[in-house]
Amino acid sequence: MTFSVAGRNNCAVVAGEPYVYARTDEGAFVMRARCPHRGGPLHLAGLSPERNRLVCPWHERKTSLTRLRQEIPAVRRGDIVTAVFPGQPDAAVGFGHRPLSVDLAG
Numbered sequence: 001m002t003f004s005v006a007g008r009n010n011c012a013v014v015a016g017e018p019y020v021y022a023r024t025d026e027g028a029f030v031m032r033a034r035c036p037h038r039g040g041p042l043h044l045a046g047l048s049p050e051r052n053r054l055v056c057p058w059h060e061r062k063t064s065l066t067r068l069r070q071e072i073p074a075v076r077r078g079d080i081v082t083a084v085f086p087g088q089p090d091a092a093v094g095f096g097h098r099p100l101s102v103d104l105a106g
């Protein structure tokens, strides 16, 4: 599935799960925009002081950037990114916008 790396349609919603393209000091990757803990806005998360983990803004649960980079296979070409999402190939798909934190906006 292809979507925008930034701007109006920077979020792909697959089977109800939102994903965004994030750019950090440690590289770029597609990630879930919703925290698996209680659904917090991971797209607004900041990096830990060591800059190797993402810190959820709701309850400060930390997720390794290494793990996030390996979760969703994706390739960027220009302003679009193509990703392979988990789940059924015929899952419902939508697009929308999620603002990104400074740490995730590159």
Ligand code: FES
Pocket (backbone or CB within 6 Å): 035, 036, 037, 038, 039, 040, 041, 056, 057, 058, 059, 060, 061
């Ligand atoms: S919702 Fe993210 S840590 Fe609780």
